[in-house]
Amino acid sequence: MSVFSLIHRKLYNLTHPELGQILMLHRVTEHRSRLLANRELEVTPGFLEQTILHYKENGYRFVDMDEVVRVVKGGKQKQKFVCFTFDDGYADNYTLAFPIFKKYNCPFTVNITTDFYERKALLWWYVLEDLGVTDVEFIHLRERFFKMDSSTIEKYLIDGYPNAQTHIAERRNNMVLSEPQILELANSGLCTIGCHTMSHPRLSNLRKEDQYEEIAISKQKLEALIGKEVKHFAFPYGDFNGDTQTVLMETGFESAVRTWGGKVRRGMEPMNLCRKELKQ
Numbered sequence: 310m311s312v313f314s315l316i317h318r319k320l321y322n323l324t325h326p327e328l329g330q331i332l333m334l335h336r337v338t339e340h341r342s343r344l345l346a347n348r349e350l351e352v353t354p355g356f357l358e359q360t361i362l363h364y365k366e367n368g369y370r371f372v373d374m375d376e377v378v379r380v381v382k383g384g385k386q387k388q389k390f391v392c393f394t395f396d397d398g399y400a401d402n403y404t405l406a407f408p409i410f411k412k413y414n415c416p417f418t419v420n421i422t423t424d425f426y427e428r429k430a431l432l433w434w435y436v437l438e439d440l441g442v443t444d445v446e447f448i449h450l451r452e453r454f455f456k457m458d459s460s461t462i463e464k465y466l467i468d469g470y471p472n473a474q475t476h477i478a479e480r481r482n483n484m485v486l487s488e489p490q491i492l493e494l495a496n497s498g499l500c501t502i503g504c505h506t507m508s509h510p511r512l513s514n515l516r517k518e519d520q521y522e523e524i525a526i527s528k529q530k531l532e533a534l535i536g537k538e539v540k541h542f543a544f545p546y547g548d549f550n551g552d553t554q555t556v557l558m559e560t561g562f563e564s565a566v567r568t569w570g571g572k573v574r575r576g577m578e579p580m581n582l583c584r585k586e587l588k589q
């Protein structure tokens with residue numbers, strides 16, 4: 310970063326005070342992955358608990374996304390907020406994270422990709438872990454996979470590795486939240502269900518009508534499942550364009566969060582909120 314942009318950022322931060330932080334997580338697990346890229350998606354239950362205590366000791370209040378929106382729109386608050394969010398819809402959000410949030414009566418949000426609980430998602434990043442690829446091989450394959458669609462990746466794995474099909478089925482069926490788990494989370498009074506599209510695409514690569522389909526249908530599916538309005542959205546990969554913002558307005562969302570950007574500051578737009586990745 311140049312000296313000029315460093316000064317610019319310092320000035321921005323001075324004139325735009327911190328309102329709070331939206332933390333981004335994916336998984337909670339006792340046994341973190343061998344592959345670095347997967348390990349970065351994971352924290353242990355102990356680390357999650359320490360994080361809650363850290364924010365509590367530092368005077369933050371635990372809030373849900375509705376409260377984040379109220380404050381961002383200019384609502385008063387006495388203490389800064391912290392809001393825990395999980396993306397994608399992994400089963401451990403229910404089995405391991407939920408009991409911890411209950412213990413501290415701490416609200417949290419799970420932003421769900423509907424292909425996950427519909428058992429359609431190809432969790433190739435964990436399948437590659439099962440197939441024993443190295444970190445270097447993983448990075449090469451990931452670059453290639455980002456340019457392929459899901460069925461091409463699946464074919465590539467099945468053709469290239471004898472045990473791929475078993476691992477694909479295993480990950481697809483056992484690693485994601487089930488419909489009853491999502492329903493229980495939604496009715497717990499602690500968990501907000503947010504929307505994270507159907508198939509987790511890079512939205513800026515899609516035409517507006519395809520973005521509309523990804524966003525509107527996933528919202529409808531989630532609302533039909535939980536019987537409540539779904540008002541909060543998370544951009545897959547933090548990626549979006551002007552059309553995405555228009556579609557979110559048209560489909561009745563009240564907030565959208567990125568995967569990056571750090572603290573939430575005065576003056577930010579509810580449809581383009583920064584998050585801070587929680588890293589262990």
Ligand SMILES: [Zn+2]
Pocket residue numbers: 396397505509545546
């Ligand atoms: Zn995601």
